[in-house]
Amino acid sequence: xxxxxxRVVHYGLGPIGAxxxxxxxxxxxxxIVGAIDVDPAKIGRDAGEVAALGRNLGLAVAADxxxxxxxxxxxxxxxxxxxxxxxxxxxxxxxxxxxxxIVSTCEELAYPWTRQPALAGELDALARDRGVTVLGTGxxxxxxxxxxxxxxxxxxxxxxxxxxxxxxxxxxxxGPLQRKIGAGITSEEFAQKAAxxxxxxxxxxxxxxxxxxxxxxxxxxxxxxxxxVLAGQQITTPHVTVQPGQVAGIHQVARGRxxxxxxxELDLSMYVGAPNPRDEVRIDGDPGxxxxxxxxxxxxxxxxxxxxxxxxxxxAAPPGLRTMRDLPPVVAGS
Amino acid sequence: xxxxxxRVVHYGLGPIGAxxxxxxxxxxxxxIVGAIDVDPAKIGRDAGEVAALGRNLGLAVAADxxxxxxxxxxxxxxxxxxxxxxxxxxxxxxxxxxxxxIVSTCEELAYPWTRQPALAGELDALARDRGVTVLGTGxxxxxxxxxxxxxxxxxxxxxxxxxxxxxxxxxxxxGPLQRKIGAGITSEEFAQKAAxxxxxxxxxxxxxxxxxxxxxxxxxxxxxxxxxVLAGQQITTPHVTVQPGQVAGIHQVARGRxxxxxxxELDLSMYVGAPNPRDEVRIDGDPGxxxxxxxxxxxxxxxxxxxxxxxxxxxAAPPGLRTMRDLPPVVAGS
Numbered sequence: 223x224x225x226x227x228x229r230v231v232h233y234g235l236g237p238i239g240a241x242x243x244x245x246x247x248x249x250x251x252x253x254i255v256g257a258i259d260v261d262p263a264k265i266g267r268d269a270g271e272v273a274a275l276g277r278n279l280g281l282a283v284a285a286d287x288x289x290x291x292x293x294x295x296x297x298x299x300x301x302x303x304x305x306x307x308x309x310x311x312x313x314x315x316x317x318x319x320x321x322x323x324i325v326s327t328c329e330e331l332a333y334p335w336t337r338q339p340a341l342a343g344e345l346d347a348l349a350r351d352r353g354v355t356v357l358g359t360g361x362x363x364x365x366x367x368x369x370x371x372x373x374x375x376x377x378x379x380x381x382x383x384x385x386x387x388x389x390x391x392x393x394x395x396x397g398p399l400q401r402k403i404g405a406g407i408t409s410e411e412f413a414q415k416a417a418x419x420x421x422x423x424x425x426x427x428x429x430x431x432x433x434x435x436x437x438x439x440x441x442x443x444x445x446x447x448x449x450x451v452l453a454g455q456q457i458t459t460p461h462v463t464v465q466p467g468q469v470a471g472i473h474q475v476a477r478g479r480x481x482x483x484x485x486x487e488l489d490l491s492m493y494v495g496a497p498n499p500r501d502e503v504r505i506d507g508d509p510g511x512x513x514x515x516x517x518x519x520x521x522x523x524x525x526x527x528x529x530x531x532x533x534x535x536x537x538a539a540p541p542g543l544r545t546m547r548d549l550p551p552v553v554a555g556s
Numbered sequence: 557x558x559x560x561x562x563r564v565v566h567y568g569l570g571p572i573g574a575x576x577x578x579x580x581x582x583x584x585x586x587x588i589v590g591a592i593d594v595d596p597a598k599i600g601r602d603a604g605e606v607a608a609l610g611r612n613l614g615l616a617v618a619a620d621x622x623x624x625x626x627x628x629x630x631x632x633x634x635x636x637x638x639x640x641x642x643x644x645x646x647x648x649x650x651x652x653x654x655x656x657x658i659v660s661t662c663e664e665l666a667y668p669w670t671r672q673p674a675l676a677g678e679l680d681a682l683a684r685d686r687g688v689t690v691l692g693t694g695x696x697x698x699x700x701x702x703x704x705x706x707x708x709x710x711x712x713x714x715x716x717x718x719x720x721x722x723x724x725x726x727x728x729x730x731g732p733l734q735r736k737i738g739a740g741i742t743s744e745e746f747a748q749k750a751a752x753x754x755x756x757x758x759x760x761x762x763x764x765x766x767x768x769x770x771x772x773x774x775x776x777x778x779x780x781x782x783x784x785v786l787a788g789q790q791i792t793t794p795h796v797t798v799q800p801g802q803v804a805g806i807h808q809v810a811r812g813r814x815x816x817x818x819x820x821e822l823d824l825s826m827y828v829g830a831p832n833p834r835d836e837v838r839i840d841g842d843p844g845x846x847x848x849x850x851x852x853x854x855x856x857x858x859x860x861x862x863x864x865x866x867x868x869x870x871x872a873a874p875p876g877l878r879t880m881r882d883l884p885p886v887v888a889g890s
Contacts, residue, residue, distance in 0.1 A: 365710060373703070376861070379888055381888045439890070508857075519711050520843055527710070
C-alpha cells in the first residue's frame with residue numbers, strides 16, 4: 223500500500239469485500255483510506271484485522287458511510303455489499319454524492335439498463351452530474367458470459383447465435399455458495415425456495431442483456447429457466463454432504479431471440495461434482511468463433527481480481543454509469 | 557449497402573482489402589462511397605467487380621487517393637495496402653488530411669508507440685488536429701496475441717508471466733501466405749531470405765509491446781527469434797508441395813522481460829501440416845488464467861471481420877492514434 227496512489231474506500235467486508243481489500247492493500251498504486259461495514263462484529267476493529275490482512279491498517283471499520291466518505295475523500299469506492307440494485311441504491315447515491323467513483327460487485331449493476339431502466343437512468347444522471355463513474359463488475363456477470371463473448375465477436379461476422387456455457391464444480395467453492403445453490407437439500411425444498419425467488423444465480427439476465435445490447439440486438443423473446451441438478455451418488459465436500467437424489471446444485475439457462483431469429487443462450491451449471499468445469503463461448507457466424515477456458519474462471523479469486531483491476535479503469539473513464547462493454551479493457555494491475 | 561449509413565472508402569483491393577469490401581457491402585449500416593488502388597489492372601473498373609462482390613457498385617477504382625477522398629467525403633477509410641508503417645505514412649497522412657477516420661491492416665500500425673515513436677507521435681498529432689481516429693487492427697497483430705491476453709488479464713492478479721501460443725496450419729491458408737512462410741524452399745534459401753529481413757511474421761514485436769504497455773510493464777530485454785520448420789514428410793497443398801527436409805514454414809518467438817523478472821512470450825508457429833492448430837493464452841499469477849481457441853482464429857476471414865467491425869469503433873472513438881487496447885470492445889456488426 224502506497225502513501226500516495228489512488229485513494230480507495232472499501233464498502234462491505236464480507237468474504238469478497240475482505241479479499242478485495244487484501245488485494246488492494248497489495249497494490250503499490252492504490253491506497254486504502256477507509257472501510258465501511260454495518261456488521262456490529264466488525265465496527266470499531268481495524269480494517270486490516272477484519273479482512274485478515276495479516277497487519278493493521280490504522281483504519282477502524284465504521285458503519286456511518288457518509289462520515290467515512292467525507293473524512294477519507296476516496297477517489298474510488300470498492301463496493302461489495304449486496305446483489306440487488308434496489309437494495310444498494312441508497313449506498314450508491316451516498317457514494318456518488320461524496321464525489322467518488324464506484325466499482326461494485328452488485329450483480330444487478332453489471333447491466334441495469336434493460337431490467338432497471340429507471341434506476342440505471344438515475345445513477346447515470348447522478349454520476350454525470352457529480353463527475354464520477356459507476357461500474358458493476360465481476361466474473362459472472364461482468365466477464366465470462368457477457369464481456370468475453372463480446373470481445374470474441376470482434377473476429378466474427380453475420381452472427382446467427384451466441385452460446386455461452388459455464389460449468390462450475392461447486393465442490394471447490396465456498397460453503398455459502400454451496401448452500402446458495404441448494405447443495406444437500408431435497409428437490410421439494412428446492413422447488414419451494416425457487417417458487418419464492420430465493421434460488422438461482424443473480425446476474426444471468428444482466429449478462430444476457432449486456433451481450434444483446436453489445437451486439438446491437440433487440441431481444442423479443444427472453445426466457446430464464448432454473449432447475450435443480452440431483453446427485454447421482456453421495457458427494458462430500460468440506461461444507462456439505464449430498465446424498466443420492468438430493469440437490470447437488472443448479473442448472474439455469476437464459477435465452478433470448480431477436481425478431482430476425484438471432485439467438486443468445488447462456489447456460490450455467492453450478493453443482494457439487496460437476497464434470498468438465500469450463501467456460502465456453504460458441505459464436506455461429508461467417509466466420510464464427512469458439513473459445514474455451516478449461517476449468518473455468520474461478521469465481522471468487524477472479525472476481526476479487528477484476529474488482530481490484532477495475533479501480534484504475536473507473537478512475538480513467540468518463541463520468542456516468544458504465545458497463546464492462548463501454549470501457550477499454552480492464553487489465554491486471556501491478 | 558445502405559443509402560444512408562457510415563461512408564466508407566476502401567483503400568487497397570488486394571485479397572484482404574477486397575474481402576473487406578465484400579463484408580462492408582453486406583452491412584446495412586455502412587455505405588461504400590469510393591475505392592482506391594494503384595494496380596493498373598484494377599484502375600477504372602467497378603469496385604464491386606474488382607472485389608468479386610457479384611454486383612457492381614457504380615464506383616470506379618481510382619489511383620488518385622486525394623481526388624477520391626475529396627470527392628467521396630468518407631467517414632472512415634478501410635486501409636489495406638502494406639505491412640510497414642514508413643511505407644504507408646504518405647497514404648495515412650493523405651487520409652487524415654481529408655478528415656477521415658482510418659481502420660488499417662498495416663501490421664506496424666497496430667502498436668507503433670515503441671518501435672516507431674516518431675511516426676506514432678506524428679500520426680497522433682495529425683489525427684487529433686484533424687479530429688479523426690487512426691487504428692491498426694487485425695487478428696495478429698490486433699487480437700489473439702495482444703488484445704485477448706490483455707482482456708483475460710482482467711481476472712488475474714500479481715502476474716508473473718504471459719505466454720501466448722499461436723499454431724497455424726498453413727496448409728489451409730492462401731498461397732501467398734504459404735510462400736511468405738517459405739513453404740517448399742530449402743533451409744539454405746530460408747537462411748538467405750531471413751538474413752535479408754524478408755522472412756518472418758510482421759507484427760509480433762508490435763503485439764509484444766502492446767501487451768507489455770497494457771500491463772504497465774517496461775521491457776528491458778526483448779528478443780525475436782525466427783527459425784524454419786522443416787517437413788518430416790511430403791506435404792501437398794493446393795498451392796505447393798513440400799518435400800521432406802524442405803521448409804514447411806516458420807517458428808518465431810518474441811520474448812520480453814521486465815527488470816523485476818516478469819516475462820511475456822509470444823510463440824508463433826505457421827507451417828503446412830502443423831498439428832493441433834490453436835491460440836492459447838497462459839497467464840501465471842495469483843490467480844492466473846488459461847484460455848484456448850481450438851483450431852485458432854482463422855487469419856483471413858477473421859481479419860476481414862475485425863476490420864469491418866472496427867469501422868463503427870473508430871467512428872465513435874476520441875480523436876488520435878488509437879490501438880485495440882485503448883478502445884471499448886470492437887464487436888460484431890449486424
